[in-house]
Amino acid sequence: MNDSIQQIINSYDPHAPLSQASTIPSSWYTDEDLFEVETQTVFSNSWQFAARVDQLINPGNYVTSEIGGEPVVIVRGNDGKLRAFFNVCRHHAAAVMTEPAGCAPQLRCPYHGWTYSLAGELKGTPDFNDVCNFDRANNGLVPVEMAAWENWVLVRLSREQHNSAREPAVVESELGKQIESLNLGALHWFERRRYELKCNWKVFVDNYLDGGYHVPHLHKGLDSVLDYSNYTIENGERFCLQSSPMVATSEGEIAAVRSGQRALYYWLYPNFMINYYEGMLDTNLVRPLAIDRTEVIFDFYFTDVSASARERNLASVTVGDRIQQEDLDICESVQRGLNSRAYQAGRLSVRREAGEHLFHRLLHADLARYARLRRA
Ligand code: FES
Ligand SMILES: [Fe+2]
Numbered sequence: 341m342n343d344s345i346q347q348i349i350n351s352y353d354p355h356a357p358l359s360q361a362s363t364i365p366s367s368w369y370t371d372e373d374l375f376e377v378e379t380q381t382v383f384s385n386s387w388q389f390a391a392r393v394d395q396l397i398n399p400g401n402y403v404t405s406e407i408g409g410e411p412v413v414i415v416r417g418n419d420g421k422l423r424a425f426f427n428v429c430r431h432h433a434a435a436v437m438t439e440p441a442g443c444a445p446q447l448r449c450p451y452h453g454w455t456y457s458l459a460g461e462l463k464g465t466p467d468f469n470d471v472c473n474f475d476r477a478n479n480g481l482v483p484v485e486m487a488a489w490e491n492w493v494l495v496r497l498s499r500e501q502h503n504s505a506r507e508p509a510v511v512e513s514e515l516g517k518q519i520e521s522l523n524l525g526a527l528h529w530f531e532r533r534r535y536e537l538k539c540n541w542k543v544f545v546d547n548y549l550d551g552g553y554h555v556p557h558l559h560k561g562l563d564s565v566l567d568y569s570n571y572t573i574e575n576g577e578r579f580c581l582q583s584s585p586m587v588a589t590s591e592g593e594i595a596a597v598r599s600g601q602r603a604l605y606y607w608l609y610p611n612f613m614i615n616y617y618e619g620m621l622d623t624n625l626v627r628p629l630a631i632d633r634t635e636v637i638f639d640f641y642f643t644d645v646s647a648s649a650r651e652r653n654l655a656s657v658t659v660g661d662r663i664q665q666e667d668l669d670i671c672e673s674v675q676r677g678l679n680s681r682a683y684q685a686g687r688l689s690v691r692r693e694a695g696e697h698l699f700h701r702l703l704h705a706d707l708a709r710y711a712r713l714r715r716a
Contacts, residue, residue, distance in 0.1 A: 354704040362685040364700045366678040369540040375631040381710045383408035387494040400443045417458040424486035424495045430479040515579045527641035535636045539675035541628040551692030578609040580695035619643045
């Protein structure tokens with residue numbers, strides 16, 4: 341580990357109380373080496389969204405994704421079990437499954453045609469008869485730790501010591517209980533939207549976690565349906581719940597598609613958000629592509645996804661899309677500012693920005709643990 345990374349990590353003080361705290365310094369959003377360390381720690385050691393359960397209903401259904409820089413495939417086996425593997429052929433390392441999702445009777449590598457069962461066992465190896473000491477049983481796809489939780493499949497790449505016990509299976513956590521009470525099984529997936537932002541992934545997360553601070557300024561439409569002054573922010577161990585009562589009497593385009601008693605905005609460290617309104621849900625998955633490039637994937641779910649509800653659901657997605665566009669522009673503006681010599685770090689609002697404070701402290705804990713291990 342080079343000294344400059346160590347210095348960058350040390351330049352944040354995780355012990356300052358919120359009233360005295362600053363954000364993580366701008367170098368955390370602009371330094372390529374730090375990005376690399378995050379990939380190997382934050383994104384390898386945490387549970388990461390890999391697929392939706394509704395994509396994996398039948399045997400042979402599979403979903404591929406890239407997590408912490410690693411190709412991963414999730415498959416439903418003939419025995420009905422879900423499994424996750426590194427999507428890396430044991431022959432010469434090509435990706436075995438190349439479509440984002442699909443259904444296949446077996447997993448077949450496109451390079452030299454090796455095949456694996458849906459349970460990951462190596463089955464077919466063309467033209468391999470004279471190869472000596474080749475242990476087929478030891479050349480199946482390499483499994484990845486996996487958990488099906490609510491409407492999603494989560495995976496965790498690394499089970500290394502420095503991560504052990506610190507992250508309980510989300511299912512058993514306080515967060516798990518809260519999400520269970522929302523009865524998300526009654527919501528059905530409707531549509532996915534993807535956005536690419538020219539900013540570091542943490543800029544998007546910071547923006548999400550500012551406790552509604554930006555809502556009255558940036559999202560004038562959304563502001564009319566949220567009771568901003570009663571916005572609450574509650575930190576869990578590794579999640580934050582931001583919540584706002586809805587204004588029952590509000591009118592207009594947004595009010596027509598966002599209703600109910602409260603809007604609940606759950607953030608799960610480090611990069612997954614669950615946004616719940618009455619009768620609808622959207623999730624945001626924040627995927628770092630490079631130090632200054634991020635993909636955000638929105639999945640929209642509704643109670644009623646029948647043809648008769650289609651128009652209303654689309655109107656709701658369009659509202660989400662517009663809000664997202666406003667966030668996207670400001671995130672790119674922030675990234676430009678983070679590159680400026682005029683900016684090093686900023687202070688946090690005690691009333692609004694406790695979620696960001698938690699995010700920065702958790703991030704620091706992950707990076708500092710990694711730095712300690714590398715020195716040991
Ligand atoms: S790399 Fe997969 S069969 Fe050769
Ligand atoms: Fe926003």
